[in-house]
Amino acid sequence: MTTKELADLMFPDITKTIEDYEKEYPERPEGTVVTRYAPSPTGFMHIGNFYSVVCDYVIAKRSNGVFFLRNEDTDQAREVEGAVEYIMHVLDHYEFHPDEYEIKGGETKGSYGPYIQSERKDIYKAFIKYLIAEGKAYPCFMTQEEMDVIRENQSKAKVRIGIYGKFAKSRNLTPDEAAEKIKAGEQYTVRLKSEGNFNNKFKFNDLANGEMDLHENDIDTIIYKSSTELPTYHFAHLVDDHLMRTTHVIRGQEWMSSIPTHYELFKTFGFKMPKYVHTPLILKKDGDKIRKISKRLDPEARMTYYEEKGYPIYAVIEAIMTIANSNYEAWREGHPDAPFTDFEFSAKKMSPSGALFDLDKLDNISKNYISRLTKDQVFDFLNTWTKEYDEEFNAVINKDVDYTKAILNIEREQKKPRKDYSCWSDVKNSIWYMYNDLYKPESYAWGKINDLNEIKDILDKYINNFYNESDDKEAWFNHVKELTESLDGYTSDMKAYKENPDNYKGNVADVSTVIRVALTSKDQTPDLYEIMKLLGKEEIVKRINSL
RNA sequence: GGCCCGUUGGUGAAGCGGUCGAACACACAUGCCUUUCACGCAUGGAUUCAUGGGUUCAAAUCCCGUACGGGUCACCA
Numbered sequence: 001m002t003t004k005e006l007a008d009l010m011f012p013d014i015t016k017t018i019e020d021y022e023k024e025y026p027e028r029p030e031g032t033v034v035t036r037y038a039p040s041p042t043g044f045m046h047i048g049n050f051y052s053v054v055c056d057y058v059i060a061k062r063s064n065g066v067f068f069l070r071n072e073d074t075d076q077a078r079e080v081e082g083a084v085e086y087i088m089h090v091l092d093h094y095e096f097h098p099d100e101y102e103i104k105g106g107e108t109k110g111s112y113g114p115y116i117q118s119e120r121k122d123i124y125k126a127f128i129k130y131l132i133a134e135g136k137a138y139p140c141f142m143t144q145e146e147m148d149v150i151r152e153n154q155s156k157a158k159v160r161i162g163i164y165g166k167f168a169k170s171r172n173l174t175p176d177e178a179a180e181k182i183k184a185g186e187q188y189t190v191r192l193k194s195e196g197n198f199n200n201k202f203k204f205n206d207l208a209n210g211e212m213d214l215h216e217n218d219i220d221t222i223i224y225k226s227s228t229e230l231p232t233y234h235f236a237h238l239v240d241d242h243l244m245r246t247t248h249v250i251r252g253q254e255w256m257s258s259i260p261t262h263y264e265l266f267k268t269f270g271f272k273m274p275k276y277v278h279t280p281l282i283l284k285k286d287g288d289k290i291r292k293i294s295k296r297l298d299p300e301a302r303m304t305y306y307e308e309k310g311y312p313i314y315a316v317i318e319a320i321m322t323i324a325n326s327n328y329e330a331w332r333e334g335h336p337d338a339p340f341t342d343f344e345f346s347a348k349k350m351s352p353s354g355a356l357f358d359l360d361k362l363d364n365i366s367k368n369y370i371s372r373l374t375k376d377q378v379f380d381f382l383n384t385w386t387k388e389y390d391e392e393f394n395a396v397i398n399k400d401v402d403y404t405k406a407i408l409n410i411e412r413e414q415k416k417p418r419k420d421y422s423c424w425s426d427v428k429n430s431i432w433y434m435y436n437d438l439y440k441p442e443s444y445a446w447g448k449i450n451d452l453n454e455i456k457d458i459l460d461k462y463i464n465n466f467y468n469e470s471d472d473k474e475a476w477f478n479h480v481k482e483l484t485e486s487l488d489g490y491t492s493d494m495k496a497y498k499e500n501p502d503n504y505k506g507n508v509a510d511v512s513t514v515i516r517v518a519l520t521s522k523d524q525t526p527d528l529y530e531i532m533k534l535l536g537k538e539e540i541v542k543r544i545n546s547l
Numbered sequence: 548g549g550c551c552c553g554u555u556g557g558u559g560a561a562g563c564g565g566u567c568g569a570a571c572a573c574a575c576a577u578g579c580c581u582u583u584c585a586c587g588c589a590u591g592g593a594u595u596c597a598u599g600g601g602u603u604c605a606a607a608u609c610c611c612g613u614a615c616g617g618g619u620c621a622c623c624a
Binding site: 147222236237252323484509512 | 549550560574582584585621
C-alpha cells in the first residue's frame with residue numbers, strides 16, 4: 001500500500017485538493033495588509049486580547065487593509081455560550097468593525113470564509129490528506145497513557161520532553177500496518193512527520209522582538225484530533241492564515257515558543273509565512289509583586305470592567321496605544337483630532353517585555369478627554385451610559401435636561417476646564433446634591449467652623465442680610481466678604497490672615513465653607529456661585545431652613 | 548529540567564557606543580495661585596540603567612557568566 005492509498009482510506013470523502021482551495025481563495029491585491037482577530041469563544045475578552053485587537057486594527061487600517069474576525073472554535077469542550085456574541089459586542093462598542101466575519105447561522109461578510117473553524121472541517125481534511133499522501137504526516141495510535149509514561153521517563157532522564165525521533169512510536173509504521181489498525185477501528189491522531197533537526201538553528205524575525213535564533217522543530221506535533229475530526233491550533237493557523245491570505249499575525253507572546261512548529265509547517269507546504277507580532281503580556285502590580293493580570297483576580301482584566309465603569313472608548317484605546325507605542329502620546333499632542341489609525345504604528349517600537357496597564361494613566365487620559373467635550377456631548381454620553389447602568393440617575397438627569405446640562409457645564413467653557421470625571425460612573429458622586437430628588441444628606445462635612453450655633457448665626461445673617469439672588473459673581477463674593485467682616489474675629493483679607501493667622505478666628509474661606517456645606521453637605525465642590533445660581537433662591541432657603 | 552524572552556525611577560518608558568550631569572508622560576511630594584476642591588504654574592526625587600566580569604580612549608548602549616521575573620514544553624487556544 002502507498003501513502004496515497006492510505007490517505008484515501010483515511011479520508012475517502014475528501015475529493016477536493018489543496019490546489020482546488022488555492023484557486024478558490026486567490027491572493028489578495030498586491031500590497032494589501034491583512035490582519036485578523038482570531039479568538040476562541042471561551043469566555044470574556046481579556047485586556048490582552050483587546051491589546052491585540054487594537055494592534056490588528058491600526059496595522060490594517062493605516063494602510064487601508066483588511067481586518068477580519070475568525071472564530072476559533074476547535075475546542076468544543078471549552079466553548080462558552082454567548083462568547084462570540086460578546087466578542088462581537090466589544091468590537092462593535094469600540095468601533096472596530098471587521099471587514100470580514102461570520103456569525104454562526106447568521107450573516108456573513110467576505111469571500112475568504114467560512115470564518116468559523118468548525119465549518120472548515122473539509123478544508124483541513126484536504127490539507128491533512130495531502131500530507132498523508134506525501135508521507136509528511138502519519139496516523140498515530142499512541143494512547144494517552146503511553147504518552148504519559150514517555151513524558152515521565154523523559155523528565156526523569158532529564159531529556160527533552162515530547163514525541164520526537166525514537167519516541168514517536170507510530171512514525172515508522174508502514175502504510176499497511178497503519179491501514180490495518182485503522183480498519184480494526186483503532187483511534188488515532190495525525191502527527192506531522194517532522195524533518196527538523198533540533199541541533200540546527202534558524203533565524204526568525206519577529207516584528208516586535210526582532211531577530212531570534214531558534215532551534216528547528218523536531219517534534220511530531222499532533223495536527224489533527226481524533227475525537228472531533230478537527231485540527232489543532234497549529235494546523236488551523238497554517239491552513240486558515242494561508243488561505244485567508246493573512247499578512248500579519250498579531251498574537252500573544254505565549255505563542256512565541258510555537259514558532260519552530262509553525263515555521264516547519266509553512267515550510268512543509270512551501271507557503272509563505274505571514275509576518276508575526278508577538279504582543280507583550282499585560283502585567284499588574286499586586287502589592288510588591290508584579291504578575292500577569294488575571295481574569296479571575298483582577299476586574300480590570302476583563303473588558304466588561306471599562307464598559308461598566310463608563311470609560312469613553314476613546315480613552316481606553318488611547319491608553320492601549322500609549323502602551324503599545326510610547327511615542328504615541330507625543331504624536332497625539334501634535335494631532336489632537338486625528339483618528340488613532342493615522343498614527344504611524346510601529347511593531348518595532350513595541351516593548352518586548354510585559355507592560356503594566358496603569359489605571360491612573362487611563363484616568364488621566366480620560367479626564368483630559370472629557371474635559372474637552374461640550375456639555376451636550378457629555379450629556380449624551382452620560383445619558384447613554386446611565387440608561388444601561390443606572391436607570392434611577394438616568395431618570396433624574398432627564399427630568400430637566402437643560403438643568404443637567406447647565407450643571408455639567410460648570411467651569412467647562414473656559415480655557416482650562418475642570419477635570420472632574422474619568423468615567424461616567426464618577427458623575428453621580430460629584431453632582432448628586434444638585435438634584436432635589438437626590439439630596440438627602442446623611443452628614444455634613446463641617447470644616448473649621450463646626451459649632452452649630454455659630455453656623456446658624458452665620459447662615460441667618462447671610463440669608464437675611466447679604467444674599468441677593470440677582471448678584472453677579474463679583475457682587476456675590478463681595479457680599480460674602482461683607483458677611484465675613486461683620487463677624488467677630490473674622491477677616492476677608494486673605495493676605496492679612498496668612499501673615500498673622502493667630503490674630504483671627506477665621507477667614508472668608510471658612511465662612512464660604514459654611515455656606516457650601518450647608519447647601520451641598522460637602523466641603524469640596526465646584527464654584528459655589530455657579531452652584532447657587534443653579535439651585536435658585538427657593539431651594540437655597542429650603543435647604544438652609546431644613547438644616 | 549529543556550528551550551525562548553525579558554530586567555532603565557512609584558508606573559509607562561526614551562535611549563541603539565561619545566551631545567546621558569538619563570527625555571517625556573502619569574503618579575507622588577512641596578510651594579505659588581485661589582472662597583473649598585479641581586485646574587494651572589513652579590520645584591523635587593534614578594550618585595545611575597538587575598548583577599559580576601570583559602571589549603573600548605569612551606558602555607545604559609557591544610560580548611560572556613550569574614541572579615531574578617515571565618512564557619512554553621496538551622488530541623487548549
